[in-house]
Amino acid sequence: MKSTKPHVALLASPGMGHLIPVLELAKRLVSHQSFKVTVFVVATDHASIANSQLLQSPSASNDLLDMVLLPFIDISNIVEPDASFVTKIVILMLESLPFLRSEISKMEFRPTALVVDLFGTDAWEIADEFNMLKYVFIASNAWFLAVILHGPEIDRKEVDDHVKNQKPLNIPGCKPVKLEDTLDVFLTDPNGPFYQGFVGSGMKMALADGILMNSWEGLEPTTLKALGDAKKVPVYPIGPLVRPVEKPVLGNQVINWLDKQPKESVIYVSFGSGGTLSAQQVLELAWGLELSQQRFLWVARPPLENDASGYFFTVGNGSDGTPDYLPDGFLARTQDKGLVVSMWAPQVEVLSHPSVGGFLTHCGWNSVMESIINGVPMIAWPLYSEQKMNAALLTEEFGASIRAKAMELDGLVGREEIKSMVRRILIDSEGQNIRARIKGLKNSAAKALTEGGSSYNSLSQVAEICIQHLKTKSYGA
Known part of the structure; x- marks a missing residue:
């Protein structure tokens, strides 16, 4: 038996900042494309995410949308208590992959595509095993994505000039990164695990079928053009992805x-x-x-x-x-x-x-x-x-x-x-001027999301690729 609509699997890293936009992407794939979507959530403890309002809200309930909370993994014997949150995320994601594979293998209609964030690219082996398209979802902006994708090309001298001599870090076609704005990874040992993991992530992303990102063309036109000119991997700005206003609880x-x-x-x-x-x-x-x-x-x-x-x-x-x-x-x-x-x-x-x-x-x-x-x-x-x-x-x-x-x-x-x-x-008048500019951005965002808008069209392109992939492959038990 063959599904008539693609099934997309989303893997959400720990932390609410990652989970919220992943859920909104899932809901958009359901509402705009009528795709079947399964969101796999990596738990940070036994109960916190499972009990969160996000997973229990009416907007997360839909016949085409499933939420799968992967088993809690105690990593206290693997990482030090004072390890950075990035280190904890990386370890949790790695340790959760066997459970992700097990859940996918049990599905009657296996996913057409697997979407992960920058911490989830080690799941590519699972995507390849089950013949799934591979996408990365960057819940941030195009400038940040450009730094990650160009990371493997930045040599040690450039990093030294950036950190020791306070020279801006040049990213092709993009705004240079000043030292006071730089990513923490550039302040670490270039031969250390943190920096090497950053480089490895950029290399793995370049192997994806595409990168989805929570921005839109009208917000970052120059940087998005530079990413397109680099031709490393197709980039699809589909944002903004934001949780809609729901009816407040009475008495809040x-x-x-x-x-x-x-x-x-x-x-x-x-x-x-x-x-x-x-x-x-x-x-x-x-x-x-x-x-x-x-x-x-x-x-x-x-x-x-x-x-x-x-x-x-x-x-x-x-x-x-x-x-x-x-x-x-x-x-x-x-x-x-x-x-x-x-x-x-x-x-x-x-x-x-x-x-x-x-x-x-x-x-x-x-x-x-x-x-x-x-x-x-x-x-x-x-x-x-x-x-x-x-x-x-x-x-x-x-x-x-x-x-x-x-x-x-x-x-x-x-x-x-x-x-x-x-x-x-x-x-002050300064605030009024900023308010006027940001309301222009608000209008630009709304236009991007409407039918025929840039973000709407970007997601439609990804959807069509999934549909074509499904037509050429056999899925099911």
């Missing part, structure tokens, strides 16, 4: 508070699902918000020293406990101006609320996309991964944000800087 504290605030009067402060600040930086942020005398909604987390991604694997809905790490009297003094919530807030619903006038963000690409499609100007405060590159794009290329400046002596973003940035975004 955050939405109820926002309902009472004036239009575009609130700065929303959140460092994503994993971002953390030091204790001193949390204090400076609190004082800066208070001194700004502007309304704020702050998703606060307990501070962690020396680990900006300390909550990367955390999934949850926060806590009702009162934060004990804020300045004495802060909550009482700001009760008429601000709301502090612990750990989590319904971000898409927040950014789409008319009272929100700015977003202080860590520049994770999901958050950037959510802010753009809701027309909310940003304060860029990058923490880790490619977020510094994202901040440079937002500020220097898109004109969609202002960027936080740390003090040279201690590396902290001071309270006076925070006060100034909040006021610039919410009440």
